[in-house]
Structures are given as structure tokens and as C-alpha cells.
Amino acid sequence: MVAVVAALGLLATGCAKEQEANVRLDVVFPSTAMAIASDDVKFIVYDDPEPGACQRIYLKHITNQTDLPPVVLSPPAVPVCDLAFGRPDPLVLPLGKHSILAIATRGADDLLVGCSDVAVSAEGNEVVVNLALPSATPVPALSSCATLRDFCDSRCQ
Incomplete structure (x- = not known):
């Protein structure tokens, strides 16, 4: 497994400062080859406090259903190399x-998809999101690179 710490900075609209917290994301790719095969990672934060929310959201996303919960935040996609070097906030x-x-x-x-439920507290949080190939996604050609x-x-092709 290849873990890449991702952090993105955008302010969620409509919330007072004292009602917000920083959340750092640790994105885990199934392999170095799959991290290299990825261009960007998009993050979509949904407001769904029900148990099992991520499983429902994941399944709806990979089956192209549109009845998803309200979106809290959808920042621009982050290049995989920015994640590798810890550049985002x-x-x-x-x-x-x-x-x-x-x-x-x-x-x-979409190449890989993952979802994590989080209860954001005032102290901030670190959340691990494990990415996986959704169902019949074809595996891309492998790179000669040994590391992301x-x-x-x-340094390689």
C-alpha cells in the first residue's frame, strides 16, 4: 500500500470559524503502480451522518446514480505529485x-475510488481514505518507476 498525505484548503461556506476544523487526509493507494497511473485525486465531502453513509455514497458514485446527499465541499482536484510531496493544505x-x-x-x-466517514471535532482530524479499483475498471499499463x-x-518512464 502506498500512503500519500493529502491536504486541501478551502473554506466551507456558511459556517462560522469556531464551528470549523482542519481535516488532513491520508490517501492510501493499492500500490505504487496505481498511484503513478493516477493523474489527480478529487475529494467530495458529503453531509450524511447516517451509519453506513460511505458505502451507499461509494456504490451510488460507481454506478453513476445522482441521488447523492448534499455536498459540503468539492475543491479542485489535486495532482498526485502534489499529494506525494505534501503540498496541499x-x-x-x-x-x-x-x-x-x-x-x-x-x-x-475514474481510476480508483474510496470513501471514509468522519466525525469532525474542534481538535481537527486525520482521515485515512483507502482507494480501490471499482468493479470492472481496466488496469492501466505499468510504469518503470519504482516509487511515486x-x-x-x-526519473523514469
Whole structure:
């Protein structure tokens, strides 16, 4: 497993400062090869406090259903190499229970998808999101790179 700490900074609208907290994301790819095969990672934060929310959101996303819960935050996608080097800032989210969907893309297509439920507290949080291939997604050709850092530094093909 390859873990990449991701952090994104955008202010959730409509919330007072004292009702928000920083959330740092630790994105775990199933392998270095799959991290290298990914271009960007999109994060969508949903307001769904019900138990099992992530499982429902994940299944609805990979089956292209549109009846998803309200979106709390949907910042721009983050390049995988930015995640590898820890460049983004933490997400700033309102306190409460949310589901964070992470989608690693390759071109315009979803390559890997993962979801984690989080109860955001005033102390802030670190959330692990494990990415996986959704059902019949074709596996891309492998790179000659041994590490994500080598790939990001253009040391291999």
C-alpha cells in the first residue's frame, strides 16, 4: 500500500470559524503502480451522518446514480505529485459527521475510488481514505518507476 498525505484548503461556506476544523487526509493507494497511473485525486465531502453513509455514497458514485446527499465541499482536484510531496493544505470542514469520497482519475476517467466517514471535532482530524479499483475498471499499463517520488521527479518512464 502506498500512503500519500493529502491536504486541501478551502473554506466551507456558511459556517462560522469556531464551528470549523482542519481535516488532513491520508490517501492510501493499492500500490505504487496505481498511484503513478493516477493523474489527480478529487475529494467530495458529503453531509450524511447516517451509519453506513460511505458505502451507499461509494456504490451510488460507481454506478453513476445522482441521488447523492448534499455536498459540503468539492475543491479542485489535486495532482498526485502534489499529494506525494505534501503540498496541499488541510480541508476546512464544519463540525459534525461527513463522508469524504476520494476519486483518483486518469484523464477524464475514474481510476480508483474510496470513501471514509468522519466525525469532525474542534481538535481537527486525520482521515485515512483507502482507494480501490471499482468493479470492472481496466488496469492501466505499468510504469518503470519504482516509487511515486521517482515518477514525480521525472526519473523514469
